Amino acid sequence: MPQMAPIGWLSLFIIFSIIFILFSMMNYYSMMPQTPMSQASKKHSTSPLNWKW
Known part of the structure; x- marks a missing residue:
């Protein structure tokens, strides 16, 4: 069984890459x-963060 020519491998590589x-x-x-929704229609729930260390 003959081996595939290097130009055949190169063309296959180029075709599959494309x-x-x-x-x-x-x-x-x-x-x-x-x-994105406008800022007026978004409702942000802002709650103060009370860190208790």
């Missing part, structure tokens, strides 16, 4: 971030 990069970019950019 596919991996495209797949990663599609996963990263496909998710829409949630829009």
